[in-house]
């Protein structure tokens with residue numbers, strides 16, 4: 001099992017502040033844990049998909065390799081595949097919401113570590129060469145003081161040993177609250193909302209976000225990445241939402 005803390009600074013911090021489960025805040029010192037700071041009870045509570053998933057959108061499907069997915073049939077996306085931990089529900093939803101808050105980056109780190117633990121092997125099989133998080137507009141970033149996809153992405157990059165390019169992808173426009181818009185409106189709002197710095201010829205980009213809902217944001221990012229030369233884009237998210 002990989003150690004929970006890997007740098008001297010983290011070891012010092014662990015002495016001063018004993019590790020706590022990000023789900024229930026219990027003391028993790030006596031718990032045999034994996035990479036993510038979650039106790040065994042919370043791990044059981046998480047709605048992680050163990051069965052077959054849609055290759056394209058990460059939703060559960062009836063059998064492996066199924067081509068008919070009720071959730072993404074008819075959607076045209078610029079990304080090739082999605083890796084999701086599970087449905088946006090229960091404790092997974094709670095952790096995603098916590099991760100968005102400043103001073104709660106431990107939840108974002110745990111989600112990144114959990115993706116490495118649960119989907120790490122499949123992610124490496126996809127052979128990513130670059131890791132990028134869906135960026136937040138600088139104005140919103142200043143207001144929120146944190147961008148959970150960035151923190152989740154850093155943990156995935158570190159766990160899998162692939163370079164994280166945090167500044168290569170940026171958000172050009174401040175877009176309205178996307179969750180409240182219809183899918184067609186979301187797509188229109190996001191058209192050309194992202195910009196890429198540099199040349200990505202031949203890159204296989206792992207694009208990290210916290211949740212995949214309509215796929216509009218990931219699609220728009222993937223379009224910008226492909227315009228910059230990326231060969232393929234895979235999306236890694238903590239949760240797949242259907243609303």
Ligand SMILES: [Zn+2]
Nearest residue numbers: 021024039042
């Ligand atoms: Zn717990």
Ligand SMILES: [Zn+2]
Nearest residue numbers: 054057069072
């Ligand atoms: Zn699907």
